[in-house]
Amino acid sequence: MKIAARRWAEIDLSANNLTRSIPEWLGSFDINYLNLSHNSLSSEIPTTFKSFRNLYHLDLHSNRSSGSIASVFQITHPFDGRLESLDLSDNSFSGGIKDIGTGKQVNIQRVNLSHNQLQGTMPESAGNLTKLSALDLSYNQFNSVLPETLAKIENFR
Incomplete structure (x- = not known):
């Protein structure tokens, strides 16, 4: 079943008893604010999330x-x-963050990826997030030196 694109400004379903997977069909909505935190969702982030056009807040x-x-x-x-x-x-997200700072979302101000199973290195492209004011990568399994490109981030100074 294909759902036509619709405009929804906000979806906040936090602190419910939602289970199973994050619905793929959410990616067909024009969502500005999406909060699915404090549930029991046990899936990957749907690939349809690549379609969001106006999202300014994502909280999972x-x-x-x-x-x-x-x-x-x-x-x-x-x-x-x-x-x-x-x-x-x-959550239990794994893999690396090699794509951080490589897309068109370089104006992110706050990123919290703490308490996951992320690993690998912090890529040079992280320095492209020049508007970043908060970055929390604690309690993961990263194993590298911080890239010098982070010095470009004015809000860290």
Whole structure:
């Protein structure tokens, strides 16, 4: 079943007893604010999330989600600085963050990826997030030196 694109400004379903997977069909809506935190969702981030056009806040923290977070950083539409806040903490996401700072979402201001199973290195492209004011990567398995490109981020100074 294909759902036609619709405009929804906000969806907040936090602190419910939602289980199973994050619905793929959410990607067909024009959502500005999506909060699915504090549930028991146990899936990967749907690839349809790449279709979001006007999202400025995505909060999936405190679920049981797993897999890659790459689709969030591969959103294909320019956001004109809209994506401001991303919280994927307290899940079981794995893999690396090689896509951070490579897409059109470079105006993110707050990123919380703490308490996951992310690993690998912090890529040089992280320095492209020049509007970043908060970055929490604690309680993961990263194993590298911080890239010098982070010095370009004015809000860290």
